[in-house]
Amino acid sequence: MRIRLFVRAVVAAVAVPALVVALVTPGRPAAMPEIKIGTVLPLTGAFGSSGGYFKQGYTMAIDDVNKTGGLQVGGQKYHLNLIVLDDGSDGTRSRSLVEKLVTDQHVNFLLGGYDTSLVEAQEVVPDQYKIPYVEGGGAASEIFKRGYRYIFGTLATVYDLSKATMDFIAAQQAAGRLPKPLTIAAVWENTDHGKDYIDAVTDAAKAHPDLYRVVLNQSFQLNGSDFSPLLQQVKASNAQAFLSDAHLPDFITMHRQYLQAGLYNQFVSYGARGPDQKGRQALGAGADYLIAGLWWTPALKDPASQLFTERWQKEFKVIPDWFQALSYETARALLAGIDKAGTLDGPKVRDALAVLALRSMLPGGVIKFQPNGQASTPYLMVQNTPGNTVRIVWPRNLPETRAATLPMPRP
Amino acid sequence: MFSAQNLISVCITSILTAGLYAVMSYGLAIIYGVMKVINLSNAGFLMLGAFMTLVYSQAWHLDPIAGAFLNMPLFFLAGAAVYVLLVRRVRQALPIASLLMLFGLWLVLQNVALTIWGSEDQSIITRYTYKALPFFDYRVALTRLIVFAVALAVMAILHVLLNHTYVGKALRATVQDPQAALLAGIDTERISAIAFGIGTAFAGFAGGLMTLLFSFTPDFGAPFQLKSFTIIVLGGLENLAGVTIGAAILAFAESFAVLFMRASLQNVVAYALLVVALIVMPGGVASLFGRRS
Numbered sequence: 001m002r003i004r005l006f007v008r009a010v011v012a013a014v015a016v017p018a019l020v021v022a023l024v025t026p027g028r029p030a031a032m033p034e035i036k037i038g039t040v041l042p043l044t045g046a047f048g049s050s051g052g053y054f055k056q057g058y059t060m061a062i063d064d065v066n067k068t069g070g071l072q073v074g075g076q077k078y079h080l081n082l083i084v085l086d087d088g089s090d091g092t093r094s095r096s097l098v099e100k101l102v103t104d105q106h107v108n109f110l111l112g113g114y115d116t117s118l119v120e121a122q123e124v125v126p127d128q129y130k131i132p133y134v135e136g137g138g139a140a141s142e143i144f145k146r147g148y149r150y151i152f153g154t155l156a157t158v159y160d161l162s163k164a165t166m167d168f169i170a171a172q173q174a175a176g177r178l179p180k181p182l183t184i185a186a187v188w189e190n191t192d193h194g195k196d197y198i199d200a201v202t203d204a205a206k207a208h209p210d211l212y213r214v215v216l217n218q219s220f221q222l223n224g225s226d227f228s229p230l231l232q233q234v235k236a237s238n239a240q241a242f243l244s245d246a247h248l249p250d251f252i253t254m255h256r257q258y259l260q261a262g263l264y265n266q267f268v269s270y271g272a273r274g275p276d277q278k279g280r281q282a283l284g285a286g287a288d289y290l291i292a293g294l295w296w297t298p299a300l301k302d303p304a305s306q307l308f309t310e311r312w313q314k315e316f317k318v319i320p321d322w323f324q325a326l327s328y329e330t331a332r333a334l335l336a337g338i339d340k341a342g343t344l345d346g347p348k349v350r351d352a353l354a355v356l357a358l359r360s361m362l363p364g365g366v367i368k369f370q371p372n373g374q375a376s377t378p379y380l381m382v383q384n385t386p387g388n389t390v391r392i393v394w395p396r397n398l399p400e401t402r403a404a405t406l407p408m409p410r411p
Numbered sequence: 412m413f414s415a416q417n418l419i420s421v422c423i424t425s426i427l428t429a430g431l432y433a434v435m436s437y438g439l440a441i442i443y444g445v446m447k448v449i450n451l452s453n454a455g456f457l458m459l460g461a462f463m464t465l466v467y468s469q470a471w472h473l474d475p476i477a478g479a480f481l482n483m484p485l486f487f488l489a490g491a492a493v494y495v496l497l498v499r500r501v502r503q504a505l506p507i508a509s510l511l512m513l514f515g516l517w518l519v520l521q522n523v524a525l526t527i528w529g530s531e532d533q534s535i536i537t538r539y540t541y542k543a544l545p546f547f548d549y550r551v552a553l554t555r556l557i558v559f560a561v562a563l564a565v566m567a568i569l570h571v572l573l574n575h576t577y578v579g580k581a582l583r584a585t586v587q588d589p590q591a592a593l594l595a596g597i598d599t600e601r602i603s604a605i606a607f608g609i610g611t612a613f614a615g616f617a618g619g620l621m622t623l624l625f626s627f628t629p630d631f632g633a634p635f636q637l638k639s640f641t642i643i644v645l646g647g648l649e650n651l652a653g654v655t656i657g658a659a660i661l662a663f664a665e666s667f668a669v670l671f672m673r674a675s676l677q678n679v680v681a682y683a684l685l686v687v688a689l690i691v692m693p694g695g696v697a698s699l700f701g702r703r704s
Contacts, residue, residue: 043530044525044530044629045530045630046628046630048529048530048531048628049530049531049532051530052529052530052531187674189675190673190675218669218673218674219673219674219675220673220674220675220677221674221675221676221677221678223634224634224677225625225634225635226428226624226625226665226677227674228424228428228555228666229421229424229665229666229668229669229674229677230669230674230677232417232420232421232424232666232669233417233669233670233674235420236414236416236417236420248532249532249626249628252532252534252626253625253626256534256540256624256625256626257552257624259540259541260540260541260543260552260553260554260555260624261543261550261552262543262550262551262552278531278532281534282532282533282534282536282626283534283536284536286536286540286541411541
């Protein structure tokens with residue numbers, strides 16, 4: 001009798017709270033099966049800001065689907081469950097956490113981390129377990145040269161970013177805004193991201209010696225603390241243009257020290273950095289007139305981009321950067337692949353992603369993956385303008401494109 | 412690259428950087444000198460110094476230089492409290508105990524900052540943040556000049572305090588021989604608490620000054636920790652004059668190395684100097700000259 005009472009008490013203690021939780025959990029009927037989507041992001045550490053944006057973007061895309069009653073796969077509606085882990089911006093931890101998501105959490109699909117170095121650390125896992133992995137945080141072409149079949153990336157390569165920058169410079173030279181040939185001091189982070197960037201710069205300089213002359217080619221350590229010795233060499237090079245490939249924390253530190261040292265170049269670009277809200281906040285007017293190559297910008301006037309910008313501002317009270325747009329579109333791409341495959345089977349979803357053509361707010365309007373898994377959307381060149389505004393200055397064929405202010409005004 | 416103008420410019424940068432390096436390493440040297448404890452939490456207090464300066468700036472529009480000075484008494488008290496509550500209890504144990512405890516404290520400070528301020532880059536922009544002053548044919552960042560001048564002034568004050576006050580003399584006596592200091596009637600426990608307080612005050616002060624030059628996150632401080640270790644090893648661990656020389660050596664080595672090698676190898680310079688110092692001159696540069704202050 002006592003034993004029976006004890007068993008009843010235990011059952012009540014376990015079952016009642018579980019029942020209450022099941023009843024009060026919003027938006028998900030108790031019988032609805034779920035699809036687990038895992039992601040490992042740098043929510044702390046050097047890339048904490050960007051990782052946070054990715055989490056917000058992924059969550060928004062997943063919530064959009066859950067609000068409509070879940071994802072329809074093979075005649076069955078599924079609730080989407082996003083599991084997010086923090087790697088602290090550490091590559092070794094990042095890789096093992098992705099593996100943990102697969103082996104402990106049994107996730108069905110994976111969304112990628114941020115940045116190139118962390119995506120490179122993670123990318124060995126998906127092929128091992130045949131789990132499709134879509135990322136929007138790693139743009140180095142090296143990620144897609146390793147022969148992995150389950151990795152898909154929505155960012156066009158950094159090589160293309162750098163090439164777009166060089167093409168833009170050539171157009172400005174043709175318009176008489178920059179000298180010909182332009183002497184360039186190029187510094188790049190010592191990662192595959194940076195190598196992609198400098199490769200395109202040196203390739204362009206070799207192909208067009210009449211347009212570009214690289215007078216300084218230096219690498220620096222990712223997440224550096226003090227760039228003043230390097231900037232001293234930029235100064236000594238007397239270059240007319242300063243090109244740097246840097247991630248957000250390094251961009252903020254480097255450009256702050258650039259301005260403090262009283263440097264001036266007619267053309268300054270930090271790759272994809274410059275219009276980031278965090279950067280503009282940290283640098284104030286010092287970030288005005290910087291040129292950047294981007295995958296997306298809130299300055300785009302197409303309805304999808306405008307709608308996304310408005311939604312984001314309403315929900316998070318900040319202007320979205322490309323990080324948020326790309327993470328949102330990356331999650332959408334994965335969900336579209338699952339929808340197209342009509343199954344949760346990893347290899348079949350992988351095949352569906354390989355032939356996916358998803359209408360998107362990204363430039364070009366469509367996300368399609370090349371045979372190596374990387375998307376090839378066109379780049380936009382933008383210029384920061386005073387008052388925390390940005391204008392699109394390239395390509396010419398967009399209605400919102402305006403002429404760039406070059407040479408950059410002296411501070 | 413090797414023009415006279417560039418070399419002079421590199422020298423100016425190095426001298427200004429050396430001032431910053433010295434001020435961020437003094438605290439570490441004082442604490443090691445008095446109690447032979449390597450304060451791994453120094454980087455945490457450096458970071459906290461930067462964030463506190465941000466708080467003053469946001470709440471009262473206080474200039475970072477004033478903020479750095481305001482940090483000094485607050486961090487002194489915090490350091491003394493850390494000594495009394497934590498360090499004193501493990502001081503007599505194996506060095507690994509204090510190392511691990513202070514490393515743990517660093518992690519706690521990092522996580523506290525992460526909880527309060529998040530992981531985003533923070534920065535303080537003043538009216539003079541982007542100003543550069545003409546100096547003959549060169550332009551020198553005003554903020555670097557300010558940091559250098561303030562660091563020099565504080566070092567001079569510290570020198571006076573160490574040489575002309577009872578506490579300073581007692582502190583130096585404890586550095587030289589704790590047993591003899593005790594026999595001479597010096598309350599070495601109190602002096603140790605003061606030393607930990609001064610060391611922590613220097614970390615908070617340096618963190619405040621560094622907001623003039625760098626943006627910062629809760630991870631701020633970690634890259635400077637290695638530099639501080641290199642500097643105090645070069646300086647002879649407990650020798651304050653040696654710390655100044657060590658700071659100058661590291662600053663010059665880092666700046667000139669960029670002329671010969673990739674800037675991405677900048678940290679290698681600090682590691683190499685650390686190894687060379689430990690093997691070739693474990694007593695630091697001061698021992699090469701046969702004198703210790």
